[in-house]
Amino acid sequence: AQSVTQPDIHITVSEGASLELRCNYSYGATPYLFWYVQSPGQGLQLLLKYFSGDTLVQGIKGFEAEFKRSQSSFNLRKPSVHWSDAAEYFCAVGPGTASKLTFGTGTRLQVTL
Amino acid sequence: GAVVSQHPSWVICKSGTSVKIECRSLDFQATTMFWYRQFPKQSLMLMATSNEGSKATYEQGVEKDKFLINHASLTLSTLTVTSAHPEDSSFYICSAQKGLAGDTQYFGPGTRLTVL
Numbered sequence: 001a002q003s004v005t006q007p008d009i010h011i012t013v014s015e016g017a018s019l020e021l022r023c024n025y026s027y028g029a030t031p032y033l034f035w036y037v038q039s040p041g042q043g044l045q046l047l048l049k050y051f052s053g054d055t056l057v058q059g060i061k062g063f064e065a066e067f068k069r070s071q072s073s074f075n076l077r078k079p080s081v082h083w084s085d086a087a088e089y090f091c092a093v094g095p096g097t098a099s100k101l102t103f104g105t106g107t108r109l110q111v112t113l
Numbered sequence: 114g115a116v117v118s119q120h121p122s123w124v125i126c127k128s129g130t131s132v133k134i135e136c137r138s139l140d141f142q143a144t145t146m147f148w149y150r151q152f153p154k155q156s157l158m159l160m161a162t163s164n165e166g167s168k169a170t171y172e173q174g175v176e177k178d179k180f181l182i183n184h185a186s187l188t189l190s191t192l193t194v195t196s197a198h199p200e201d202s203s204f205y206i207c208s209a210q211k212g213l214a215g216d217t218q219y220f221g222p223g224t225r226l227t228v229l
Contacts, residue, residue: 036220043119043206044157044220090156101147101218103156 002027004093006104014112015083021076021107023065023091032094033074034101035065039087047089050074061085086111116140117209119221126197127229134192134224136207142187143209147218148180151204163190197228 003026013019025031032051036044048059055067065076074091091104116139126132136146145164149157161182163169169182179201181193190209194201204225208218 034217041223041225043117043222044208046217046219049217100159100162102159105156108154 002031002093002095002102004091004102004104006089006091006107008107009105010108010110012110012112013081016080019076019078019081019085019109021089021091021109023074023076023104024072025074025091025093026072027093027095029095033065033067034092034094035059035063035074035076036090036092036103037061037087038090038106044090047076081109081111083111083113085109114140115209115211115217115219117143117207117219117221119205119207119224121224122222123225123227125227125229128198129196131193131195132197132226134194134205134207134226136190136192136209136221138188138209138219141209141211143190144187144212145210146184146190147208147210148182148190148192149206149208151206151223153204157206160192194226197226199228202226202228 005024034049035047038044047063048057050057050067058064063078088106090106092101094101118137120135148160151157160175161169161171163182163184165184165187184190204223206223208220210218
């Protein structure tokens with residue numbers, strides 16, 4: 001069965017600081033990996049996705065993520081955080097031949113000014 | 114773009130009544146739509162998968178008779194919470210998939226259901 005672990009429940013960073021959100025997955029084959037962001041009371045917005053190819057993927061809002069098969073990780077990064085980045089971030093994994101997504105428990109990002 | 118809408122955005126109902134939530138893909142045809150439930154400060158739990166013109170596939174533990182899903186067209190899926198009770202209060206989110214299996218899911222803004 002597929003699973004996703006986001007070890008950090010809550011992270012606080014200062015505006016302008018760099019950010020890394022961790023995501024580890026468990027899946028038997030090549031996974032489809034996603035990062036979504038959810039603002040309070042809102043649905044999820046896709047930040048980026050990885051299916052194959054270059055293991056460093058660029059997303060919207062200046063985010064990037066790196067797929068590391070050896071570590072079963074897909075960590076999300078941003079060089080300089082803005083106050084508007086404060087939100088809940090979800091990592092998700094899906095199998096290549098079906099569509100069900102399994103979500104991690106999320107990481108709440110707080111940005112201090 | 115790939116925009117998914119949900120209606121209503123929030124609803125309050127009395128215990129024992131039924132509530133219908135609509136999910137629409139506005140600018141694309143969705144081969145598959147998904148319904149999720151999210152409890153406060155928790156992750157999304159997949160409830161069911163629906164394909165246009167066929168019966169929905171429910172996840173283990175989700176009551177089919179309680180959560181009726183109808184996928185009437187390639188742009189519309191509805192979730193009806195029947196005989197709602199306070200424990201059904203939650204944030205319900207739908208998503209729509211554009212194309213092939215494994216392709217990106219686009220999420221609606223969610224519907225906050227409160228059952229009194």
